[in-house]
Amino acid sequence: MMHAEERLLDLVGAMEDLKAMRNRVLREIELQEEKGKQRTQKVQAWLDKVVDKDQCTNQLVIDFSRCCVTGCCSINIYSRLNASRKATKLKKEIDELMKEKNQVSVLAKRGPSNPIIDMPTSTTNVGIMIGSNLGIVRDCLADKTFVIIGIYGMGGVGKTTLLKEIKRSIGEWNMGFDYVIYVRASHEHHVEDFRDCIAEQLSLCEPSIETIFKFLKYKNLLLLLDDLWEELDITILGIPDPHDNSVITNLYKHKVVFTTRSKQVCDSMRADKKIKLKCLDQDEGWQLFKENIVMNLEDAPSIEEVAREVANLCGGLPLALIMVGRAMSNQTWLAKWNLMLDQLQGRLFSSLCESMLLYLRSSYDSLAHETLQQCFLCFCLWPKRKLILIEDLIKCWLGFGLIYYFDSISEAYMHGCYIIKVLEEASLVITHDNRTVVEVHEVIHDMAQWIASRAEGDHKAWFVKQNIIFEQLSSEEMETWIQLERVSIINCDMNSLPELQCQCPSLLSLSIQHNQRLEKSTEDLS
Template sequence: MRSELQPRKKLKAEVQIWLENVERVNVEVQDLDDRIGESSALTRGFHTEDVSKSIKEVEELITQQGRFHGGLVVDNPQWIGQVLSTTNISGEAVKACVEEIWQCLMDDGVKKIGVWGMGGVGKTSIMKFINNQLLKERGKFDTVIWITVSNETSIAKLQKDVASKIGVEFSGDEDETTRAGMLFENLSQKGRFVMILDDLWAKVSLERIGIPELSNGGKLVLTTRKDDVCRQMGCREIKVKPLMEEEAWKLFLEKAGCDNLNIQGVEPIARSIAKRCAGLPLGIITLASCMKGIYDISEWRNALKELRLRKKSVNGFEDEVFEQLQFSYDRLKNPKLQDCFLSCALYPEDWKIEERSLIQLWIAEGLVEEMDSMRAEFDNGRAIMNRLISNCLLEVFTEEEHARTVKMHDLLRDMALRIAKSRFFVKAGTMLEKAPDVQEWSMNLEKVSLMRNRRLYIPLEMSPP
């Protein structure tokens, strides 16, 4: 019976009745056995009639079992879910993340799960994998609802999306409260459901949408780039981290193919290209796919050079990846907050930036609101820093009691430099010995960074155009 009871299936009515009778007779037989055991040798004969009755019922149930023609189950019209296309899960850290999410789903004590991490790190791919596994799970959940949340999603849009997944039809005349009531009634009847909200950007009210209290086996899983969304929604937080360097290289090999990497001199170039993806599966898969089937080493050298120069000609790689990454930047909305982020690109690649020094730079440039004390301005700068970290635009590298350093992912730095292309001129940490030609400077230039070039000599008479 267990082998037949798969998702999308339920027991036939006659099978369910038979099982209930089996359970009833089993209890009666156990009760009879207890009563016989407590009887004396003289009174045990009084139970003969009850024993005969129980034997007859058991024989009848055994006989009935053979009458279930055409199997024990039928299609379950209440079962809801959709298998989603996805890619293979790569990396030990990612697999551990998947396992942690799964354990939370199986734990009745965890109602809400928040999966967060920077854009392109693989949150959606992980949850697609989880979605498909849930559809294979036997009997744990009857309904799996996947909702893709856009950045401008409203309560009305979410209600419409949920309704389309669970078969609720709105006439178009209902107000928000009525729609919520219709969804609430339908979902309450389903009991064991998992709702996945992919790419959530801000806290939403489950009550306003119509999602019932998750007390009867229901679960909510959301993905977001902001850990404070997880906290505000009361979720168990699970962070998806970028791939380690060797894991990233393994994924690059898988997508690019190994044949072309056997060419002498290609592998070190390919490793440099893979490293620039900063462990982001989206970047690795996209760029490796672009380089698949390339056997000319000059094309590999050119691709690496173009990436370093942040040109767009590598088969649209930057456009696809940066579209994901820049979304977090755009959502900051406040121009001063955006400039605080962009200023981090003035430091050399992979540079560990001291938080205090960075905040002092922001204050000096007027990016932090002027207040009545230096302490208040620093606290405001610290709040900005936390906002950038929360949005996965910066990551904490080291943290001590009174100090911490932060770091910017390579792809995020490339994105920032691309955004500020006409405003920034950055050659930090590039081993320059000669000052850049002023013809390289744009007319709208605001900031120049030549730091960490130990042998660089800058003439006193040099000035921007």
């Protein structure tokens, strides 16, 4: 029992070594698959086992960290002993997997002589909506008038899933493409990396513009670009311009399908067809959620009831449904489900929620100006799942001084409408009713609160806290509270605000939500 921490550290170290081995195997497989080979079932089974051991290790570390803060009671001692035994068992299984890898000699076998690189069939339900969009893309690819197709939507809505489904299905559609190239972009893409990726998939020795262009000029090509953040001139990659009306391009098909979070990127890329992905409806969301659950929920009606609430709180966002579903995959304890429900209802942030929000935050980070970021953070001052009048939102921005340099109210209003358009194009907000009200997806709203509650530097004037106990604030925390400009207090069980030692001269906004026992506030603020 006394060596539980040491055994856990040994387990984590062994798991890191196993993952490093897995990464080497994956790199070797990818190189061979790009040459037209296919991975064997044996090596795929080994990779699946590595993923399973990684999940078990992470869960054990989380469980152990929780039992360490429950005190030195008998239950805690038993938990530590149990964790120690599990760590020893897992370490042994990981060592066996590393030995098993040495017996996996053939990493890939020769596939059919087809230049299109096949992808494994997705086991994830892409939903009726994405299935419908797959048909739209198929029709566009068959139509000569559509050569560049842009797929856009908020982070985690399923754009990458759709693009992979396109790549998987393209061989079945028999559209005559000689080559299908898949390139994963990034927030800060590098043209040289793109060319290297393209040259590898084409088995070219030199990744230069001239070499790639010469090879593809007389070929039928489909280029799939995933996760574009800004305009990309594909001709500098060596890809023939699909909009070129020369005789050569009329004889050969050169088409591009890309995904992005920004509608503006679709415009700058001159997309002939723009497809916006929306979140799944409640029934589709529940089906996707269940597909990531191992246990049979029908055998546990009490858990199924809470599980439906958990799924609904994911707001139809596939990323959230999949991540939360997998985290609760084999959880048979009702209390764990209620804990997850609390996390998603915003009463606390878990490591799972934070990892998801960190992924989504890139949309916020991509906003060109700090003022736009501050305007977005204002949404956390409104309750979740509430339609906001655009007029009220613009008044808020005016009050905070986020809209300035205007000669009239109408000019300020137009500026506010422009900000909303920028946020909408970044897939951070949704407008309704002829652009009179605006809505923020629940998970994006959580992201705004999460960013604001951790704000530093230029954003340190934000204060968004949940379940705060003012009586337990230190003198340093109280001093910080006094200096704040924008404050949001949520779910705090208190009768009144704290008795402050001085006034709050910088306070611009105080938002208090779900604090039913609060009786007074103005006199506390002086």
